[in-house]
Every structure is written in structure tokens, then in C-alpha cells.
Amino acid sequence: MKKRRKETFIIGGALIALSLLLHYGHYLIFNDLHHTLIFLFADIAFIPMEVFFTTLVLDKFLEKRQNQHLFEKLNMIIGVFYTEVGTRLLHEFAESDDDIEDLKENAIVNLNCNETTFKQLEKIVENHKYEVNMGKVDLNSLRNLLDNEKDLLINLITNPTLLEHEEFTEMMMSIMHLREELDSRCSEHMEDYEINHISADISKAYGYLAKEWVRYMKYLKDNYPQLFIKAVISNPFDGRDKKEKDCVLLDRK
Template identity: 30%
Template sequence: MKKKITGFLIVLVLILLSVLIYAVQIVVFNSPRDTLFYIFQDIAFLPLQIAIVTVVLGSYLKRREKLERLKKINIVINAFFNEAGTDIIKGLIGSSKNYEKISERLNVQTDWTDKMFSKTVRYLKNADMQIEYNVVQIDSLTALMKSKRNFLIRLLENPNLLEHDTFTDMLLSVFHVMEELIARATFEVDNKADLEHLSNDIQRALKALLIEWVEYMRHLRLEYPYLYSFVVRKNLFSKKRNIYD
């Protein structure tokens, strides 16, 4: 309310100042007709000024602001994969029955084109991950998820992620798997329905994770080639990982 009153007072002062200047002009030059002519000329130009300021300049500022927000989001995404994402991918994909086939499609190279990234994303959207976990593997995965829980919660609290729907949805699907794991004190070996339910949740989270990982690699290739080269060399899906090449 206080800001609105302050804004109103500023506008009022400016209007009074404008009236005062025009009044002085009439008194000094004794030419009301010319003053009136210039007033209408200024008013005629006003719509053009509004168009320039609100449409052209406004669009530029919004575009610049959006780029700044996207830059902050990409920093968050980079932190996610460095601190948790890669480890979670390893944990989730560990029991994929077609791991070899999937890893071949994710063996990103330095010469990949934008078309190749798009093709990989399409493949992942339709891929059957064929996840199948046993109790021992789930215990290990639960320990991993617990170790990343606080970090994931902090990410979900980041307001910048509201600008990136797919990444937020991926985080929520991963968080859902984590909550499913933590909610169970133990897993029964014979409870196949429970294991199958959890495997489906894991498959959904893994698919979303891999798609975001591919998009993250695409972004690095375009914006940070030097970092992209490093990440490619330590790609967890490559059989010839070597950070010293």
C-alpha cells in the first residue's frame, strides 16, 4: 500500500511539474497557440513512445531476464548431476536387464550433433528400461537415496526450477522413488507385487533422469565445450573412460 501511495505522489508531482513548465512557457513567450500545438504534438507521439518502451524495450528486457534465469537453472542442473544425478543414475540403472543396449545409445562423443542428441531423446522416451530389482539391490539403493535426500530437498526448494518443468518433474519422480524406499523398513523376498511396483517407479524416474542428462550434455556442448569434452571423457556409459585423453 505504501509503495502505491509513493508511486501516485510521484506521478502527481510530475504532472504538476509539466503543467508549471507549460504555464511558464505561455507567460514568457506569450503564445498560447504555439504551446497548445506542441502539447498536442507531444500527445500524438505518446502512443509511439509507449509502443517503443513497453513492446520493444519490454520484450528485450524480458528476454534478457529469461536468459539470466535459464543460466541460473543450468548452474543448478550442473550441480545436480555432479553432486547426485550421476550417482543416482548408476544406482537406478544397475539392474536394467538391457543395460548394454541402453548404454550404447548413451555413449556420447565429442563429435555429436544436435540431431544426434534429439534422436537419443526420442529413443529414451520410447525405450523399455526393463528394470528388475531384488531385495539386496534395493537395500543398497535405499542407502544411496538416503545419502542424497537433503541435497534433493534443497533443489526442490529452489524457485528458479519453476522455469524448467521437465527437470522439476524428473526431480519429483526421483524423490518419489526415494520416499517409497525410505517408507519401507524391510522388503519381503516373496512380495513380488511390491517389487514390481517399485521397479515401475524406478523405470519412470530413470527414464526422466536419462533424458535430462542427455539435454544437459547438449547444453554443455553448446555453451561450455571445454567442460563438455571433460564430461564426455568420464561418461559413465563409455567403456573407454579416460579423463587424461
């Protein structure tokens, strides 16, 4: 850091010295101190305006474009996650949730959903108590699912883009932790404390998955209607069969 700062001062000093030298050369050639000083002070007077346009206007514009690009890239990664493993995980957890009826009644998304609808849905999902009935959880199936998608999960969690999305990163960490716990603890003779530990890990991952799912559905609705329709059909909280969902979507087109 000190070396870089030193280089900055050296380059800055060299540029200022070069500017003064060129103005001095201008004076020697034309022997006109009056106009040389006019040009010099005109250049200095222009600096604040140049700083304004370059640092506040241009930089803000470039930063906005960069953030939009980052947002698009981030949602593409989230889309890959839910397509490959996230939606299946949510199905597994939702089927083991004894209080899922509350979500089933309110988490039905369709083509008529708008900004207000999704805000209401976010509140409902935020306030849901995420607990699973361990008697309904197939731990072997869950472990196999996470083990089969291990490479994808590792690639996603090591993607530097996700550092900009703290909640999604936390969700991925909770899922990776759950996979490790299942690999180390899952057996036919598990102790009660081990079952309780895994239950808590599942509930944590379940909550993250549901909340991120709502945000992802809103993004698809706003930007990719065709992908949104596919996501509606695979809605893990919608208990209707695929044929009924298809009919409703066709009627609304």
C-alpha cells in the same frame, strides 16, 4: 490487487494533472497559447513511438537477457545435481535395466556430436522402455544414496529457478517420492505389491533422469567443452572402461 490498481490510477492521474499544470504555467508565463498547444500535441504525438521503443524494443531486449541469465543459472543447478547425485543414480538404474544394450549402442556421446546427433539421441532416449529388474537393484544402497543427498535434493527442489523448468521439477519430485517410499517400505520382508510400487517409482525417475541427461550433455557440449569431456567419461550408458574412453577423447582432440 485492488489496492495496487487504485494506487496506479492515483499516480497516473497525478502525473497527467502535473503535466497539464506545467503546460498551463508555460502559457501563463509566455502568454503564447499557439506554441503551448504545439508543444502539447507534439508530446502527445510522441507517446506511441515512446511506447513502441520502451515496451516492444527495450523490454524484449531486457527480457531476452533475463531469459539467458535464467537459462545459465538453471543449467548450473542441473549440473550440480548430475555431478553430485544424478549420474550415480543413472548408473544404478542402468545396471538394473535388462534392455540397456539398446541405449549402450546409441547413447555414446563424444566430441563429434552435433545438433543432429543430439536430436537423434533424444528420440532414442524418449522411446526407450524404462524398466528395471528388481532382482538387480540394491535397495539399501539406493536408499542410502538418496538419504545421504537428502539436503542437496531439498535445496534443489525448493530453488525458485527450477519453477521455470517443469520437466526437471517433475524429475526432482519423482526422486524425492522414491526416497520417501524407500524409507517407509524398504525392509527384508517386503510384500510383492510394495516391490512393484517401488519398481514403478524407479522406472519413472529413471526415465526423467535419462531424458534430462541428454539435454544436459548437449548444453555442456555447446558451452563447456572441458566439463563435457568429464561428463563423457562418466557416461552411465557407456560400458567401456575409463582408460578406453580417455584414449578415444585424446585421439579426437
